[in-house]
Amino acid sequence: MKTKLFILTVCIAILGMSASAGDIKNGQALKGTSLTDFGNYTVVKADVPMVVNNVALETYDLNYANSNCEVRIGLVKEKKCTTFIVRTEGFEIEYTCNQGVFGVKKIEKKYQEVPTAENDCKLDRVGYFAQRVICQNEKTDDELLGLIACYFPNLVKDEYQANL
DSSP: OHHHHHHHHHHHHHHHHGGGOOOGGGTOOEEEEOSSTTOEEEEEEOSSOEEETTEEEEEEEEEETTOOOOEEEEEEEOSSOEEEEEEOSSOEEEEEEETTEEEEEOOOTTTOOSOHHHHHHHBOHHHHHHTSOSBSSOOOHHHHHHHHHHHGGGGBOHHHHTTO
């Protein structure tokens, strides 16, 4: 029940913050609150792209007010959906869509850089399963980046959050 209430609260916050969202592709920052201990977030277009399998991806930097964690988000454009590779120095995860449902999944081997055992020990399983379905309606990449910024902190176990 608490998880459902939290998800509802986050969704309402996302809708409220959309008024402060600029056009991130044109150099404006996407800003909002994560409703976590990480605090407010800012998403900006990265100066240096994430490279996966020798392909430079459209990349964004995600920064939180109360964390020194450097989060990078690389976008893999596919026919029906965009896959978002979310990566820190010691943790990575993937957000993607499947039959119209957007949510989290473990990183595919073809995108993986962090060893599976290291990644799995940092993954908060409750947060992970709560995020398997985040939304079921079509959203823009900017809206999905905002959702990722809100949800991502809940994927990492508390004891590892300071060391990402």
